[in-house]
């Protein structure tokens with residue numbers, strides 16, 4: 587092995603293990619909130635998960651935490667209009683944001699989503715990063731770009747996570763990843779690397795857990811060795 591690469595690999599292995607342990611903890615639903623004033627005081631670091639309706643957000647939250655029914659996988663896209671809070675016995679809070687871009691959502695629901703999400707993104711100083719989920723078959727869509735624009739404007743750090751990576755062929759997956767990464771390189775608040783995941787197959791989940799553990803450690807959360 588290249589000697590220079592060894593420390594970085596050792597560090598990554600530590601975060602893989604820390605991520606595994608972080609999500610082996612008993613994560614539970616805390617509550618759903620419709621207004622910012624119902625959120626807990628912004629004391630502990632929090633991460634948020636966002637994405638278009640039906641992108642596979644609930645499935646990913648369940649895969650991350652190894653719990654089949656923690657987040658409701660819904661057949662009614664766009665139904666949930668709340669920020670759903672999840673926590674375990676570490677200070678890190680996980681916020682599942684309502685899905686966006688549901689074509690048949692009534693205008694009032696879209697307006698409510700926009701108000702809540704923008705208020706949340708602007709008003710949460712403890713928000714460490716938003717994981718923006720994007721379907722691996724389609725790459726970034728107009729509605730995703732609107733959300734990334736708001737995150738860039740609010741200077742909220744975000745990382746794109748591809749979902750359903752089992753669906754496209756390998757070549758197509760690489761093409762979509764490269765196109766998304768090229769676009770992210772021009773965006774000021776974007777984390778440059780994309781993580782491809784499949785909740786169905788379990789691929790990429792370890793890498794995503796490790797990325798979250800690394801972020802938690804950077805934000806001062808003590809994780810077990």
Ligand code: GDP
Pocket residue numbers: 637638639640641642643644645646658659660661663664685749750751752753783784785786787
């Ligand atoms: P949400 O609306 O974003 O919470 O999406 P869900 O988690 O409810 O998933 C939407 C649909 O995509 C469901 O039919 C899931 O079974 C399917 N799905 C979610 N994740 C995956 C995946 O990794 N691979 C495949 N093939 N399908 C998935």
